[in-house]
Amino acid sequence: xxxxxKGLIKRDRSYALPSAAIESIFVFHMEKTTTKYRWExxxxxxxxxxxxxxxxxxxxxxLAHVYLKKGCIVPxxxxxxxxxxxxxxxxxxxxxxxxxxxxxxxxxxxLVIPSNVLHKxxxxxxxxxxxxxSPPRQDWLDKTDDYLRK
Amino acid sequence: xxxxxKGLIKRDRSYALPSAAIESIFVFHMEKTTTKYRWExxxxxxxxxxxxxxxxxxxxxxLAHVYLKKGCIVPxxxxxxxxxxxxxxxxxxxxxxxxxxxxxxxxxxxLVIPSNVLHKxxxxxxxxxxxxxSPPRQDWLDKTDDYLRK
Numbered sequence: 689x690x691x692x693x694k695g696l697i698k699r700d701r702s703y704a705l706p707s708a709a710i711e712s713i714f715v716f717h718m719e720k721t722t723t724k725y726r727w728e729x730x731x732x733x734x735x736x737x738x739x740x741x742x743x744x745x746x747x748x749x750x751l752a753h754v755y756l757k758k759g760c761i762v763p764x765x766x767x768x769x770x771x772x773x774x775x776x777x778x779x780x781x782x783x784x785x786x787x788x789x790x791x792x793x794x795x796x797x798x799l800v801i802p803s804n805v806l807h808k809x810x811x812x813x814x815x816x817x818x819x820x821x822s823p824p825r826q827d828w829l830d831k832t833d834d835y836l837r838k
Numbered sequence: 839x840x841x842x843x844k845g846l847i848k849r850d851r852s853y854a855l856p857s858a859a860i861e862s863i864f865v866f867h868m869e870k871t872t873t874k875y876r877w878e879x880x881x882x883x884x885x886x887x888x889x890x891x892x893x894x895x896x897x898x899x900x901l902a903h904v905y906l907k908k909g910c911i912v913p914x915x916x917x918x919x920x921x922x923x924x925x926x927x928x929x930x931x932x933x934x935x936x937x938x939x940x941x942x943x944x945x946x947x948x949l950v951i952p953s954n955v956l957h958k959x960x961x962x963x964x965x966x967x968x969x970x971x972s973p974p975r976q977d978w979l980d981k982t983d984d985y986l987r988k
Contacts, residue, residue: 722934723950724947726946744922744950748953749899770898776926802871807872820922822898
């Protein structure tokens with residue numbers, strides 16, 4: 689990496705680090721910071737009338753509290769991020785894959801959704817869902833998750 | 839990938855797939871399997887007199903229920919796996935890094951422990967700790983986590 693960076697130093701002595709190099713410096717900083725978060729203190733984003741969420745983002749993973757009101761529908765979508773859905777309160781009905789296989793996931797249960805698998809969900813009751821992703825959902829961070837906001 | 843595999847077909851028509859290719863077939867299978875788990879139905883491993891755990895292992899992440907009795911000590915250690923520690927019940931006192939910075943993490947709180955950061959913990963009360971790792975902890979799967987069994 690160092691030799692690549694050196695290769696980018698311009699002759700006029702200004703530096704031309706690519707964004708990946710700048711990011712790697714930032715990530716190095718993140719790696720050294722062990723941080724405690726309290727859910728109650730985290731910003732609560734209202735995504736739709738029936739879905740709020742809080743996010744804790746690490747380098748390789750994102751942990752989310754997703755609060756769904758009964759009847760909330762998460763439209764069918766997929767993403768390359770691996771997903772673990774751990775229901776703490778309530779229950780969600782899922783439709784999985786192109787065949788729309790039905791699966792109800794309730795408090796005390798976990799659904800492992802591999803990369804790129806289509807899924808849709810409906811809250812059968814008011815639900816607190818812990819979603820964990822690897823890598824973090826960039827579309828949730830930059831709010832380009834249009835499928836959820838329809 | 840296909841062309842690489844084709845290149846490994848021997849003239850005698852037996853196949854010489856490298857282990858990486860076999861693994862990729864297995865991973866492909868894993869990717870397509872969306873699976874529901876119920877914590878109560880998962881095997882509960884007794885690691886020490888004061889620490890039990892249950893594991894749910896995906897491709898990129900591992901989700902664990904760790905049950906610590908009050909007074910349980912997790913000796914100082916580190917690992918390259920990124921760790922999220924989400925306390926559901928009870929509280930843990932951590933000593934973080936070489937400087938042994940103290941941090942108490944209680945129910946409703948999350949500690950993000952980056953890759954390779956030293957940490958030690960003590961259960962201040964009976965505790966249900968949800969640990970999440972990326973990648974999965976191979977030493978937990980093959981029970982070579984000797985630091986924990988001392």
